[in-house]
Amino acid sequence: MKKISVILMGCGGVGRQLLQHIVSFRSLHAKMGVHLRVVGVSDSKSLVVPVDVLKEELDDELLSEVCSVKSAGSALTTLGALGKGEYRVFNGSESRRETEGIAQLLGKSTGLVVVDCSASSETVEILTKAVELGCCAVLANKKPLTSTLEHYDKLVLDPRRIRHESTVGAGLPVIASMNRIISSGDPVHSIVGSLSGTLGYVMSELEDGRPLSQVVRAAKTLGYTEPDPRDDLSGMDVARKALILARLLGKRIVMDSIKIESLYPEEMRPGVMTVDDFLQNGIAKLDQNIEDRVKKASSNGCVLRYVCMIEGSSVQVGIREVPKDSPLGRLRGSDNIVEIRSRCYKEQPLVIQGAGAGNDTTAAGVLADIIDMQDLFP
Amino acid sequence: MKKISVILMGCGGVGRQLLQHIVSFRSLHAKMGVHLRVVGVSDSKSLVVPVDVLKEELDDELLSEVCSVKSAGSALTTLGALGKGEYRVFNGSESRRETEGIAQLLGKSTGLVVVDCSASSETVEILTKAVELGCCAVLANKKPLTSTLEHYDKLVLDPRRIRHESTVGAGLPVIASMNRIISSGDPVHSIVGSLSGTLGYVMSELEDGRPLSQVVRAAKTLGYTEPDPRDDLSGMDVARKALILARLLGKRIVMDSIKIESLYPEEMRPGVMTVDDFLQNGIAKLDQNIEDRVKKASSNGCVLRYVCMIEGSSVQVGIREVPKDSPLGRLRGSDNIVEIRSRCYKEQPLVIQGAGAGNDTTAAGVLADIIDMQDLFP
Numbered sequence: 099m100k101k102i103s104v105i106l107m108g109c110g111g112v113g114r115q116l117l118q119h120i121v122s123f124r125s126l127h128a129k130m131g132v133h134l135r136v137v138g139v140s141d142s143k144s145l146v147v148p149v150d151v152l153k154e155e156l157d158d159e160l161l162s163e164v165c166s167v168k169s170a171g172s173a174l175t176t177l178g179a180l181g182k183g184e185y186r187v188f189n190g191s192e193s194r195r196e197t198e199g200i201a202q203l204l205g206k207s208t209g210l211v212v213v214d215c216s217a218s219s220e221t222v223e224i225l226t227k228a229v230e231l232g233c234c235a236v237l238a239n240k241k242p243l244t245s246t247l248e249h250y251d252k253l254v255l256d257p258r259r260i261r262h263e264s265t266v267g268a269g270l271p272v273i274a275s276m277n278r279i280i281s282s283g284d285p286v287h288s289i290v291g292s293l294s295g296t297l298g299y300v301m302s303e304l305e306d307g308r309p310l311s312q313v314v315r316a317a318k319t320l321g322y323t324e325p326d327p328r329d330d331l332s333g334m335d336v337a338r339k340a341l342i343l344a345r346l347l348g349k350r351i352v353m354d355s356i357k358i359e360s361l362y363p364e365e366m367r368p369g370v371m372t373v374d375d376f377l378q379n380g381i382a383k384l385d386q387n388i389e390d391r392v393k394k395a396s397s398n399g400c401v402l403r404y405v406c407m408i409e410g411s412s413v414q415v416g417i418r419e420v421p422k423d424s425p426l427g428r429l430r431g432s433d434n435i436v437e438i439r440s441r442c443y444k445e446q447p448l449v450i451q452g453a454g455a456g457n458d459t460t461a462a463g464v465l466a467d468i469i470d471m472q473d474l475f476p
Numbered sequence: 477m478k479k480i481s482v483i484l485m486g487c488g489g490v491g492r493q494l495l496q497h498i499v500s501f502r503s504l505h506a507k508m509g510v511h512l513r514v515v516g517v518s519d520s521k522s523l524v525v526p527v528d529v530l531k532e533e534l535d536d537e538l539l540s541e542v543c544s545v546k547s548a549g550s551a552l553t554t555l556g557a558l559g560k561g562e563y564r565v566f567n568g569s570e571s572r573r574e575t576e577g578i579a580q581l582l583g584k585s586t587g588l589v590v591v592d593c594s595a596s597s598e599t600v601e602i603l604t605k606a607v608e609l610g611c612c613a614v615l616a617n618k619k620p621l622t623s624t625l626e627h628y629d630k631l632v633l634d635p636r637r638i639r640h641e642s643t644v645g646a647g648l649p650v651i652a653s654m655n656r657i658i659s660s661g662d663p664v665h666s667i668v669g670s671l672s673g674t675l676g677y678v679m680s681e682l683e684d685g686r687p688l689s690q691v692v693r694a695a696k697t698l699g700y701t702e703p704d705p706r707d708d709l710s711g712m713d714v715a716r717k718a719l720i721l722a723r724l725l726g727k728r729i730v731m732d733s734i735k736i737e738s739l740y741p742e743e744m745r746p747g748v749m750t751v752d753d754f755l756q757n758g759i760a761k762l763d764q765n766i767e768d769r770v771k772k773a774s775s776n777g778c779v780l781r782y783v784c785m786i787e788g789s790s791v792q793v794g795i796r797e798v799p800k801d802s803p804l805g806r807l808r809g810s811d812n813i814v815e816i817r818s819r820c821y822k823e824q825p826l827v828i829q830g831a832g833a834g835n836d837t838t839a840a841g842v843l844a845d846i847i848d849m850q851d852l853f854p
Contacts, residue, residue: 283501
């Protein structure tokens with residue numbers, strides 16, 4: 099049985115779902131000859147590890163307990179003594195130091211995958227350090243990959259040792275497919291996609307004549323948006339995905355090089371306006387303009403979509419009119435779609451479409467990434 | 477630089493394209509830290525190898541010469557002394573013995589990928605032998621994977637050491653995506669697809685009211701069909717793809733378990749009727765029935781598609797009415813499409829669509845498979 103040691107950063111919805119998947123699919127993975135050995139779980143404050151990371155792992159009972167504790171909104175320090183094995187909890191800067199110690203210990207011996215399911219911009223330091231120490235990295239977190247080029251270069255130093263399928267389109271096989279295209283010498287000419295479940299939902303609802311303000315309020319109630327819906331409406335999340343795809347294609351760019359269309363104006367930005375104020379008073383002022391654009395598009399046989407477009411050196415995200423009768427135009431709800439054009443996919447693009455959001459799908463993508471790295475382990 | 481030794485079986489369109497890709501993308505692969513070292517090329521009669529496979533490889537000049545010779549329809553024995561290195565040519569049973577010798581020599585030392593780009597049912601023996609000897613296998617050839625379960629089990633003994641993306645949908649990332657879904661513990665509920673470029677073309681042309689006989693004759697003239705179009709119309713090619721996908725899902729089935737609808741009746745089969753007789757007299761007798769089915773489908777808002785359907789223990793290939801306004805119904809020309817439903821892709825399927833035929837795309841899929849196995853090499 100091949101043992102893959104894993105340390106998880108981030109105990110939000112995706113991280114907890116990943117732990118549950120790891121526990122649930124033990125027998126499936128055993129059949130594949132693989133055992134996932136969880137040797138650390140951390141949230142933003144604490145890290146839980148077995149007493150001896152070389153010989154022990156966090157057992158399934160403890161992993162389930164971690165999920166319950168975090169799901170109830172409690173701190174890792176409140177963990178009971180439920181697991182069969184003993185464990186230790188480190189806090190604050192000790193937590194970071196201990197993670198690095200484990201990376202040092204396992205990186206070049208048995209191997210270690212550092213998994214980032216957080217939404218933090220703080221993990222990039224420990225990730226680059228871990229990669230430097232010979233560890234593998236799997237990310238659902240977009241921020242480390244959309245930081246400076248210097249950080250990026252360090253992270254992808256050995257591209258075989260970093261995977262991040264779930265940063266774009268959740269579990270959809272977008273990155274895996276792009277890596278295949280790239281390694282087969284098929285040059286990518288362009289990528290066009292709808293990569294935000296939230297904005298996908300908003301755009302397809304607008305099409306039915308509902309005002310933007312109403313659609314966004316409903317989306318927030320349904321839990322489709324971030325707590326502050328402006329985090330979606332700003333286009334920043336889509337821009338991060340676009341940057342990740344563009345960098346994968348070898349483009350040496352940073353966030354500032356991307357032309358981003360925000361769905362709200364500067365004067366309604368967080369800091370100037372509270373979330374409540376934005377939803378109650380601000381956003382309604384944007385209804386008319388969007389309604390006009392929807393109508394104009396419709397008169398051209400088109401609908402509006404919030405898309406990411408990568409072509410040559412240009413990377414843009416924003417609203418575009420697309421033909422009603424095109425794969426992008428037919429997209430409904432929160433599905434994602436990516437159209438890749440290359441030498442092999444010239445007349446018709448390679449299209450990948452499906453659920454692009456959700457903890458289950460995102461965690462499944464992370465798990466597939468980990469399993470796919472098994473040949474790097476002794 | 478990581479060296480991946482490769483031996484190619486099959487010098488038809490796909491095999492030659494693969495050799496050209498290998499030569500063309502040397503610098504790309506060098507940047508990725510990989511060098512593809514071709515240590516053997518064989519057609520059905522002969523095998524060309526360097527004098528010392530441990531130290532030498534077939535150089536790019538010789539590989540280009542192999543492509544020219546085979547492209548002109550000549551035998552490998554007519555190769556000139558163009559390459560810088562020396563090489564040897566083995567014929568008949570010696571060729572097979574020599575291939576096995578190389579597998580024995582390299583399998584467990586530097587590693588070897590045996591690539592099958594032939595269309596032969598004879599390669600399964602040497603492939604299973606090579607896998608047994610520790611080699612990797614990459615297949616564009618469907619036949620070894622659709623032989624007996626005994627052969628299949630031997631081939632996939634270590635699933636990490638066999639790849640066969642190009643057996644289904646050419647270079648489309650269907651198998652890679654399915655492997656990700658499977659390894660993440662997401663159970664596949666069903667697969668529906670249009671997996672034949674030829675039948676895709678035929679079906680979308682029928683939709684426009686043209687008679688079957690005319691469409692098939694035109695397809696043959698355009699080079700879209702096999703030399704005997706009945707090889708496409710029998711549905712056997714699609715059935716092989718369906719069997720490969722079903723076995724990937726763990727189903728223990730053989731070709732005989734698949735319900736296959738042939739587009740021509742028994743009395744028009746090869747052996748009973750010549751190709752010319754079939755095209756001039758036979759096929760026109762099928763026009764009326766197909767026209768009636770097309771009309772009936774149309775009155776239901778549907779079109780006909782030749783699809784592969786896998787669900788539970790049932791695997792079927794044949795003509796189905798599908799809604800005009802569905803991804804399958806909208807498919808035109810020779811594009812392939814696969815819709816996968818699973819726990820993660822339940823309400824809407826995961827859709828993968830694009831060019832599913834052509835030597836370039838198929839060879840690109842083979843090349844991506846080889847590169848993707850690099851971690852298995854020292």
